[in-house]
Amino acid sequence: MGQPITVLGAGSSGLATAAHLALSGQRVRLWNRSATTLGQALESKKILSIGAVAGRAKLEGVTTDIRDAIGNSKILMVTTPANAHIDIARLVAPHVSSSMKIILNPGRTFGALEFAHALRQLGMDRLPTIAETQTIIYTCRKLADDSVTILKLKQNVLISTLGQPEETQRLVSSLPECLRAQFVATDHWVRTSLGNVGMILHCLPTLLNVGWIECSGAEFKYYYDGITPSIAALAERLDGERLSVARHMGCEVESIIEWFRRTYAVAGNNLFECIRNNEYYRTIDAPTSLGHRYLSEDVPCGLVPLEALGTVFGLPMRITKLAIDLASNLMNVDFRAQGRNLDRLGLGANSMDEIRTLLLRSG
Amino acid sequence: MGQPITVLGAGSSGLATAAHLALSGQRVRLWNRSATTLGQALESKKILSIGAVAGRAKLEGVTTDIRDAIGNSKILMVTTPANAHIDIARLVAPHVSSSMKIILNPGRTFGALEFAHALRQLGMDRLPTIAETQTIIYTCRKLADDSVTILKLKQNVLISTLGQPEETQRLVSSLPECLRAQFVATDHWVRTSLGNVGMILHCLPTLLNVGWIECSGAEFKYYYDGITPSIAALAERLDGERLSVARHMGCEVESIIEWFRRTYAVAGNNLFECIRNNEYYRTIDAPTSLGHRYLSEDVPCGLVPLEALGTVFGLPMRITKLAIDLASNLMNVDFRAQGRNLDRLGLGANSMDEIRTLLLRSG
Numbered sequence: 001m002g003q004p005i006t007v008l009g010a011g012s013s014g015l016a017t018a019a020h021l022a023l024s025g026q027r028v029r030l031w032n033r034s035a036t037t038l039g040q041a042l043e044s045k046k047i048l049s050i051g052a053v054a055g056r057a058k059l060e061g062v063t064t065d066i067r068d069a070i071g072n073s074k075i076l077m078v079t080t081p082a083n084a085h086i087d088i089a090r091l092v093a094p095h096v097s098s099s100m101k102i103i104l105n106p107g108r109t110f111g112a113l114e115f116a117h118a119l120r121q122l123g124m125d126r127l128p129t130i131a132e133t134q135t136i137i138y139t140c141r142k143l144a145d146d147s148v149t150i151l152k153l154k155q156n157v158l159i160s161t162l163g164q165p166e167e168t169q170r171l172v173s174s175l176p177e178c179l180r181a182q183f184v185a186t187d188h189w190v191r192t193s194l195g196n197v198g199m200i201l202h203c204l205p206t207l208l209n210v211g212w213i214e215c216s217g218a219e220f221k222y223y224y225d226g227i228t229p230s231i232a233a234l235a236e237r238l239d240g241e242r243l244s245v246a247r248h249m250g251c252e253v254e255s256i257i258e259w260f261r262r263t264y265a266v267a268g269n270n271l272f273e274c275i276r277n278n279e280y281y282r283t284i285d286a287p288t289s290l291g292h293r294y295l296s297e298d299v300p301c302g303l304v305p306l307e308a309l310g311t312v313f314g315l316p317m318r319i320t321k322l323a324i325d326l327a328s329n330l331m332n333v334d335f336r337a338q339g340r341n342l343d344r345l346g347l348g349a350n351s352m353d354e355i356r357t358l359l360l361r362s363g
Numbered sequence: 364m365g366q367p368i369t370v371l372g373a374g375s376s377g378l379a380t381a382a383h384l385a386l387s388g389q390r391v392r393l394w395n396r397s398a399t400t401l402g403q404a405l406e407s408k409k410i411l412s413i414g415a416v417a418g419r420a421k422l423e424g425v426t427t428d429i430r431d432a433i434g435n436s437k438i439l440m441v442t443t444p445a446n447a448h449i450d451i452a453r454l455v456a457p458h459v460s461s462s463m464k465i466i467l468n469p470g471r472t473f474g475a476l477e478f479a480h481a482l483r484q485l486g487m488d489r490l491p492t493i494a495e496t497q498t499i500i501y502t503c504r505k506l507a508d509d510s511v512t513i514l515k516l517k518q519n520v521l522i523s524t525l526g527q528p529e530e531t532q533r534l535v536s537s538l539p540e541c542l543r544a545q546f547v548a549t550d551h552w553v554r555t556s557l558g559n560v561g562m563i564l565h566c567l568p569t570l571l572n573v574g575w576i577e578c579s580g581a582e583f584k585y586y587y588d589g590i591t592p593s594i595a596a597l598a599e600r601l602d603g604e605r606l607s608v609a610r611h612m613g614c615e616v617e618s619i620i621e622w623f624r625r626t627y628a629v630a631g632n633n634l635f636e637c638i639r640n641n642e643y644y645r646t647i648d649a650p651t652s653l654g655h656r657y658l659s660e661d662v663p664c665g666l667v668p669l670e671a672l673g674t675v676f677g678l679p680m681r682i683t684k685l686a687i688d689l690a691s692n693l694m695n696v697d698f699r700a701q702g703r704n705l706d707r708l709g710l711g712a713n714s715m716d717e718i719r720t721l722l723l724r725s726g
Contacts, residue, residue: 205574207571208570208571208572208573208574208693209571209572209573209574209575210571210572210591210593210594211568211571211572211575211583211588211589211590211591211594212572212574212575212581212583214591214592214593214594215583215588215589215591218575218583218588220574220575220578220581225574225578225581226574226578227574228573228574228577228578229577230573230577230653230693230694231573231574231577234692234693237692290593318688318692319692322685322688322689322692325681325685326685326689329597329600329681329682329685330571330593330597331593
């Protein structure tokens with residue numbers, strides 16, 4: 001069994017991770033800030049998983065106490081929405097050491113960088129290994145407090161640490177087989193951060209379906225009904241801005257279409273076709289309010305840092321800006337002030353060349 | 364019976380106008396550029412109207428020939444979408460004289476100004492009386508080539524000429540009673556142009572329902588289902604920008620909420636409530652594609668001139684800009700280049716003070 005693994009967050013992704021690890025024979029501790037979210041699982045310490053991973057998983061611990069949750073774990077899987085990463089960093093700081101591994105799954109854009117900056121600001125000199133994944137490992141949905149459906153274990157999910165490529169390799173090698181099998185180590189975390197496809201798939205389609213989402217009683221399938229050819233075409237233009245920022249970082253990242261082909265093995269000449277040909281999306285429901293992570297996570301932890309960096313490079317970032325402006329004005333939130341802007345990443349006062357050097361410098 | 368009245372355009376508004384006038388005893392000639400649009404009506408010369416105005420109206424002429432359509436008419440009712448006004452101006456120019464009255468119903472923003480500028484550019488010195496209304500007189504929907512439902516004759520629709528208030532008064536007095544009863548003459552056309560509420564009610568709600576509109580098979584009621592509280596709140600902020608531009612023109616115009624109360628006699632503390640309390644909106648269907656006048660008319664002939672003028676005055680115009688950018692990028696149309704920009708209104712080379720003087724100068 002080995003040392004326990006701690007899963008932070010009990011949303012869809014947290015339940016899937018905890019169940020998957022436990023059903024693969026790992027000792028698992030599940031933490032969530034709110035007891036209400038844990039619900040039944042708090043007492044039963046069991047999670048039912050159906051779908052691609054099926055079984056009733058028995059956990060070692062389920063708790064709202066961060067000290068109990070971490071204990072002697074050496075691996076922390078952070079599965080909360082990315083907008084909570086900064087709070088998680090502050091919360092775990094007293095309990096982490098440089099020998100630990102923290103995996104943000106997913107990191108969204110510059111998650112590991114933000115996490116490291118937050119720990120340093122708390123006075124930590126020798127940081128744990130901090131890694132981020134390009135996207136969540138599971139296509140999954142929470143069914144109840146203590147049950148989840150895992151539609152698909154994604155293949156070849158990119159993972160990176162803030163360190164040299166060897167550090168990422170070492171991290172992956174140290175993971176239990178069930179996790180290791182899903183990851184591909186990358187040479188630089190710019191690939192995971194700018195490889196974040198959530199901001200492409202989530203923001204514009206949600207914004208361009210506000211009426212449908214908010215109209216009580218109207219339910220629809222997010223990907224299948226909500227993403228029409230013109231919405232997909234606009235999202236592809238947003239994707240072009242993402243690729244352009246990566247290119248200015250000296251890094252070619254795969255397009256959303258290449259990502260679909262690689263991750264889901266679907267065919268398609270454009271984003272609309274890729275989505276339509278992805279059977280795993282068929283049943284996924286749309287959000288029922290604007291207060292959903294498709295905006296509250298992906299705008300501040302995806303589009304905001306993307307725009308900030310693109311602007312430093314002098315790129316126009318038109319569609320990115322449009323989406324941030326629309327989300328901010330609809331939700332009355334200043335996402336640029338609240339999200340992963342350059343200040344929050346510790347890059348505020350630097351010039352373009354300095355930022356490029358800082359970002360490309362290994363951890 | 365008196366002289367005939369010519370109705371240009373055979374959409375919902377054109378059929379409603381033609382039927383209403385004919386059923387009130389007027390001689391009516393109906394023109395449309397495309398014979399297909401006229402369909403049955405081309406042969407039968409009859410229009411069936413149901414609802415607030417009910418009956419089978421017999422027209423004097425139904426034609427695609429502009430010369431036949433105008434003949435000895437002294438009143439031209441232009442009911443086409445506003446983005447066609449410039450073409451209509453060029454088309455009617457050889458057949459109009461200074462004794463004629465041209466009513467753009469509605470003018471949208473700066474319709475009369477654009478029409479006059481187009482006629483002047485064709486070398487016309489003594490212009491006809493050109494008037495614009497703040498909004499279409501009828502809440503109506505075309506049912507077939509030759510039938511229309513008039514849900515409501517709107518009360519107190521503002522109308523203005525480009526001339527002094529007395530010219531507008533004379534125009535209204537010269538109209539047949541059935542039209543006259545619906546109009547209120549204003550002191551200045553800034554009130555009708557900036558009083559254009561279509562751009563508030565049509566653009567953002569359409570843009571924020573793109574998925575629902577384009578998803579084949581999903582049908583919904585435009586006002587009742589599609590305009591949720593957060594969409595209405597954003598539209599109210601757009602309305603604030605409209606009021607602010609009017610204020611900088613030295614003109615207080617009524618807010619969208621005041622307009623609802625006055626026009627439909629509905630109660631409501633905010634736009635959402637006004638829409639919900641307006642029974643005439645209950646049955647109005649949403650567009651089924653983005654190629655609908657809610658965007659193709661209201662963006663170039665509402666938001667574009669509004670933004671252009673606001674920008675001259677140094678106002679931020681944030682929501683207006685957002686809506687134009689979103690529509691332009693979704694539809695791949697440069698609405699600012701194509702729409703009623705300052706050049707197209709003949710104001711391009713002028714300073715803010717000159718524009719203010721030009722705009723406030725009577726006709």
